Amino acid sequence: MKVAIIGIGTVGAAVATAVKNTGLVHEIVLFDRDNLRSRAAAEDLGHAVAFSWDVKITAVNNYRGIRGCEIVIIAAGANQKPGQTRTDLLAANASVIADIIPRVMANVDSKNVKIIVVTNPLDVMVMLAQKISKLPAARVIGTGTMLDSARLRTILSRQLSVSPQSINAYVLGEHGDSSFVNWTSVSVGAIPLDDFCRQTKSPLSCAARATIERRVQNAAYEIIQGRGATWDGIAGAVADLLRCIINDECRIMTVSTVMGAGRDSVAISLPRIVGANGVVTTLNPKMDRTENAKLRRTTKIIRDNFVRLQKSYKA
Ligand code: NAD
Secondary structure, X not given: OEEEEEOOOHHHHHHHHHHHHHOOOOEEEEEOOOHHHHHHHHHHHHHHHOOOOOOEEXXXXXXXHHOOOOEEEEOOOOOOOOOOOOHHHHHHHHHHHXXXXXXXXXXXXXXXXXXXXXXXXXXXXXXHHHHHHOOOHHHEEEOOOHHHHHHHHHHHHHHHOOOHHHEEOOEEEOOOOOOEEOHHHOEEOOEEHHHHHHHHOOOOOHHHHHHHHHHHHHHHHHHHHHHOOOOHHHHHHHHHHHHHHHOOOOEEEOOEEEEOOXXXXXXXXXXXXXXXXXXXXXXXXXXXXXXXXXXXXXXXXXHHHHHHHHHHHHO
């Protein structure tokens, strides 16, 4: 399997390391408009190969170099600076996606390729990438709230003293400030959260749940405040998604992909079965009235941002 990563900044470089460490690819191609940067990253990561299994890592200075790639990961574009929201990146990163996708599509097999979008604001970038590429929605996959869901599981794991691997808990909606926790569907093992809390005598009050939800939403802001950017978590998410696709694992992941048609279309994170051909099925989890209202709100925010973007392009 040959995989390309476009955009070798902080995130792209971390993703390259994580992808190499899956042991599932034989070649990783790195492209950045700053060729010096991608060459240096390929060189550095290439040295690490001597300590692991053999993976060919090459930096290319034009898109012909990605020919033969079955999966293309887009991690190019501006990141949030302290105090910025993901939506603040909308116009700048739309230009980046509009620059990259046609060049990618001119050099890959459109019948087979899967595009993984990491660039923020994630959901709108997925919509744009899908529109420009004209690929089936199932094969343009944003990492969505995979990272947010991982953050939620990590916090719950510490609170409940149980491994995050045993916690089924999803953050849904936008990969952004309007995301929400689908508390109604949280289970530990096969046990609904409330039952688990009762049995283990570890109550989780409404106030505690609201605090957890806020911590998940603010996690990126706190990390950016402390280390300037986030990269380890998202690199783990991309590697996990890649593993799921390459091995056709059909696992449930909260990825973001376009659903609906025309003016009703939107890319949003819901639990989805992901396999070799990308998204196989979208699932509708159980939600209470409050969660349904949050889903409607977050859907509207993403759709409005996409419409705003299209208007600014036409203006
Ligand atoms: P960065 O500034 O460190 O790197 C961005 C890289 O993109 C740079 O090397 C730049 O040269 C390259 N680039 C810009 N325009 C390009 C173009 N047209 N063609 C090719 N390369 C181009 O930023 P970063 O910290 O690596 O973040 C990258 C993106 O990932 C940001 O949009 C950030 O918000 C996003 N991100 C997403 C998640 C997520 O969960 N989806 C998590 C963290 C970061």
